[in-house]
Amino acid sequence: MAIPHTPSGQVVSVLPLGDRLAQATSSAILKAGQLEVMRVVLRTGKSMREHHTPGEVTVQCIEGAVEFKAGGTTHMLRAGDLVHLQPRALHALTAVEDASLLVTICLAPG
């Protein structure tokens, strides 16, 4: 979470990092009263072990490829793929290519 949050009304780029992805780390984009947005960077072979959040989440793959496990199902997420999770839905991720993901979290508990 290396960069400051972007104020409401300000524009931030969530384009693919491309050549910069190899050196990038996960970063906060914004945290407001109801929504939190971050870019998660996951290097090939790295995982986020099973976890959940109190509120709903969308995960949008910006670049790369991630194996996404939720609800007993595994999907491969590639650029442009978006998935929604219900509150407290357990999920786990493993990057099969260097990847960045735009994660939008509803901060209200479900």
Place this chain on the structure above:
Amino acid sequence: MAIPHTPSGQVVSVLPLGDRLAQATSSAILKAGQLEVMRVVLRTGKSMREHHTPGEVTVQCIEGAVEFKAGGTTHMLRAGDLVHLQPRALHALTAVEDASLLVTICLAPG
């Protein structure tokens, strides 16, 4: 709102429509308890007049270019640009190129 909502846990593509953009219309992607996601298609010169939503919103430009007015400020949104709005924040849009936008709405009132 031509397509059915995507169930939670299912993957949906939010890639640029590219050549299909000229014939596309706005479409619902998902509506759950807390989050609603849609793709808004706006043709060159078309506007969404000033409006607001009860909860917070993020607007991510997928393709094209949109003049985005909020809080007395005008930004040009191009592919990869994301902006966050507070609850009840008035905003208006005019496409300066055929555009599609990924709009994520928090359904809880702010």
